[in-house]
Amino acid sequence: MSAEESRMEYVSNHASKGTIRVLQLYPRDMNIYGDWGNALVLQQRIRWHGYTPELLEYNVDDEFPDDVDIILGGGGQDSGQLIIQDDLQARGPMLRDMAEDGTPMLVICGLYQLFGRFFKTSSGTIIPGIGILDVETHGSSERLIGNVTLDSPEFGEVLGYENHSGQTTLGPSVRPLGMVSKGAGNNSKDGHEGARYRNVVASYLHGSLLPKNPAIADFLIRTAAERKYGTFLPGHPDDGFAMLAREHAARRPR
Amino acid sequence: MFSFSVPLGKLVRAASRLRGGGSAFPGLVVEKIDPRFMQRTLSSLPFGVAVVSGTNGKTTTTKMVVELLESQGLKVFTNRTGSNFTRGVAAALLGAVDWRGQLDADVAVLELDEAHAVHFVNMVQPRYSLLLNVLRDQLDRFGEIDKTAQLLERIAVKTTGTVVLNREDPRVLRIASSLKPQADGGPSVLYFGLDTSLRSTFPNDDDMRSSGSDTSAASSPTAVDGSDLPPADVVLRRVGTQDADFEFDGELVSTRMKLRGVYNIFNAAAALALARAIVTASGRQPSMADGDRLVKALSEVAPAFGRGESLVVDGQPLDLVLVKNPSGFRLGLKSFPAEGYATMIAINDNYADGRDMSWLWDVDFESLRQDGVDLVSGVRAYDMALRLQYDDVPVGGVETDIPAALAAFISGAEGKPKRVFCTYTAMLAIRRELSKITAVEVVS
Numbered sequence: 064m065s066a067e068e069s070r071m072e073y074v075s076n077h078a079s080k081g082t083i084r085v086l087q088l089y090p091r092d093m094n095i096y097g098d099w100g101n102a103l104v105l106q107q108r109i110r111w112h113g114y115t116p117e118l119l120e121y122n123v124d125d126e127f128p129d130d131v132d133i134i135l136g137g138g139g140q141d142s143g144q145l146i147i148q149d150d151l152q153a154r155g156p157m158l159r160d161m162a163e164d165g166t167p168m169l170v171i172c173g174l175y176q177l178f179g180r181f182f183k184t185s186s187g188t189i190i191p192g193i194g195i196l197d198v199e200t201h202g203s204s205e206r207l208i209g210n211v212t213l214d215s216p217e218f219g220e221v222l223g224y225e226n227h228s229g230q231t232t233l234g235p236s237v238r239p240l241g242m243v244s245k246g247a248g249n250n251s252k253d254g255h256e257g258a259r260y261r262n263v264v265a266s267y268l269h270g271s272l273l274p275k276n277p278a279i280a281d282f283l284i285r286t287a288a289e290r291k292y293g294t295f296l297p298g299h300p301d302d303g304f305a306m307l308a309r310e311h312a313a314r315r316p317r
Numbered sequence: 318m319f320s321f322s323v324p325l326g327k328l329v330r331a332a333s334r335l336r337g338g339g340s341a342f343p344g345l346v347v348e349k350i351d352p353r354f355m356q357r358t359l360s361s362l363p364f365g366v367a368v369v370s371g372t373n374g375k376t377t378t379t380k381m382v383v384e385l386l387e388s389q390g391l392k393v394f395t396n397r398t399g400s401n402f403t404r405g406v407a408a409a410l411l412g413a414v415d416w417r418g419q420l421d422a423d424v425a426v427l428e429l430d431e432a433h434a435v436h437f438v439n440m441v442q443p444r445y446s447l448l449l450n451v452l453r454d455q456l457d458r459f460g461e462i463d464k465t466a467q468l469l470e471r472i473a474v475k476t477t478g479t480v481v482l483n484r485e486d487p488r489v490l491r492i493a494s495s496l497k498p499q500a501d502g503g504p505s506v507l508y509f510g511l512d513t514s515l516r517s518t519f520p521n522d523d524d525m526r527s528s529g530s531d532t533s534a535a536s537s538p539t540a541v542d543g544s545d546l547p548p549a550d551v552v553l554r555r556v557g558t559q560d561a562d563f564e565f566d567g568e569l570v571s572t573r574m575k576l577r578g579v580y581n582i583f584n585a586a587a588a589l590a591l592a593r594a595i596v597t598a599s600g601r602q603p604s605m606a607d608g609d610r611l612v613k614a615l616s617e618v619a620p621a622f623g624r625g626e627s628l629v630v631d632g633q634p635l636d637l638v639l640v641k642n643p644s645g646f647r648l649g650l651k652s653f654p655a656e657g658y659a660t661m662i663a664i665n666d667n668y669a670d671g672r673d674m675s676w677l678w679d680v681d682f683e684s685l686r687q688d689g690v691d692l693v694s695g696v697r698a699y700d701m702a703l704r705l706q707y708d709d710v711p712v713g714g715v716e717t718d719i720p721a722a723l724a725a726f727i728s729g730a731e732g733k734p735k736r737v738f739c740t741y742t743a744m745l746a747i748r749r750e751l752s753k754i755t756a757v758e759v760v761s
């Protein structure tokens with residue numbers, strides 16, 4: 064047994080406040096620009112808060128696991144989006160029920176777009192989304208790329224890196240994650256970034272998003288723990304490096 | 318034929334050298350005055366032009382091809398200074414031609430950045446191209462990996478003689494199917510490849526992070542079994558600490574290698590395949606003796622600037638390992654095991670490094686957990702420290718200022734061999750500092 068396994072065993076047998084199951088959606092085809100970092104951060108912070116993480120993944124044609132507490136989805140290339148499209152449509156109603164029911168979810172870039180109503184490519188093809196979020200995305204020839212800073216009413220200053228050519232507009236039943244102070248965000252006009260609906264957080268920010276924005280990671284974990292165990296008993300993660308990384312990142316050029 | 322632009326360009330070149338100016342400026346001048354200068358000069362070469370492109374390893378591979386060809390007595394023109402764009406080639410040409418615009422060379426071997434290579438091949442059709450890989454690099458410039466593959470494909474399509482492809486990279490391998498068959502005037506295609514036993518050390522970016530800490534290439538069917546891969550002209554069979562086995566012409570050849578790192582040595586197989594193609598076409602059939610000379614030349618190739626360079630500081634080796642994308646970093650960690658070494662990591666995010674730090678999250682740092690990292694430095698030192706924290710790697714200290722960090726690292730690890738993983742501009746800063754205390758090769 065490795066040190067890691069014995070530590071996990073110790074935690075689960077003696078001290079764990081409970082298990083939190085994190086599911087990565089389509090990590091094989093939708094996982095680009097460090098989206099894996101979000102899964103790693105949840106896994107570690109769940110542990111640092113004294114719970115036991117279980118990291119699961121779901122790829123096209125897999126059996127969908129039960130009792131998922133947090134769902135994570137990343138970005139992908141056009142080819143990746145084509146591969147998952149049919150499977151995502153088939154899973155759509157179930158994912159929609161989970162979102163309505165309050166399951167915390169984080170979707171980045173490509174899966175943010177596909178959690179919306181549709182993506183219309185610049186050549187006019189319409190790729191249907193699963194409609195969890197009241198947003199629509201239109202392909203464009205302009206690539207929005209670079210460091211981003213935004214102000215979120217819930218999470219404070221959020222930092223990351225965007226790289227997309229889809230222009231997303233929000234409908235009335237979602238609110239933006241925040242207003243950009245540097246960078247483009249959802250589109251090149253509106254000045255806002257991401258979308259919030261129930262416990263779903265959607266964003267274009269890679270970076271990865273969660274390491275430098277632990278407030279969002281802890282929101283997902285807290286929500287999952289409260290839904291499952293009634294309360295969340297936080298631990299004391301050391302966020303010294305995260306705070307310094309944020310300070311330095313905020314000073315970098317676009 | 319006398320061309321007025323050449324003497325003028327050479328004057329500008331001399332003048333901008335005196336001023337300490339950039340190497341591309343004279344190229345810009347000659348491009349404006351005489352846009353056909355480059356095409357005219359390069360098309361006069363008896364054995365044509367070879368273009369080396371791909372996301373990782375262009376510089377070292379180009380250097381190897383040049384040294385291999387020189388070992389066969391060929392005169393080679395190359396863009397040695399790392400001006401891997403069209404104007405840089407024009408500038409290098411100006412330095413190499415005589416006052417009448419004549420280039421005294423048999424063949425040109427040019428390292429070209431993917432996007433610039435496309436621009437270049439539209440002006441000068443290469444007789445050979447060597448396409449190394451499509452990795453997650455500089456995505457903030459080209460948007461997507463698949464687009465980078467399309468750029469390489471356009472280089473291949475313009476190639477008149479032989480295209481040499483990495484059969485282990487699915488995106489590069491796929492380029493073969495977009496070429497006209499030889500019977501219809503398309504180029505011939507050669508491959509370089511890896512032994513099955515080495516494939517797991519060469520993950521492609523699609524395999525990078527399928528799950529947890531599993532770093533194998535398991536999710537790519539071709540990478541595991543390889544039975545549907547085409548036969549390769551040169552195969553890297555084995556890599557030892559200071560030697561390697563290559564297979565070509567049905568024979569296994571063992572040789573010592575000055576190059577370090579599995580990754581560089583795989584590029585040696587690529588260089589060998591291209592050099593063999595050029596030598597064969599030049600009419601110098603590689604007889605047994607010539608094959609030996611090629612391998613001997615290969616064993617003597619030293620790493621290019623910053624690519625696995627080893628210096629001596631306080632009587633101990635100090636390795637500089639350039640890392641600029643996730644696969645490069647992972648290969649660096651695999652090729653240079655941490656045990657017994659003091660480790661420093663320096664991460665900058667200047668334009669030449671790429672602004673996006675996401676890539677650090679696509680690298681697994683578990684191999685550093687045991688010994689820890691002594692110092693983390695660079696503009697994005699805290700991003701790196703945070704990354705290490707999430708992999709449970711102990712961090713000895715963080716100092717964003719590179720000269721200060723390097724001094725602390727060297728004095729803190731006295732009597733120990735040292736290794737620094739660094740991004741491009743961090744490496745420049747580190748070399749500048751090291752040149753004050755030890756002999757560092759000067760790059761012209």
Ligand SMILES: [Zn+2]
Pocket residue numbers: 096138172173225226227267269
């Ligand atoms: Zn994206």
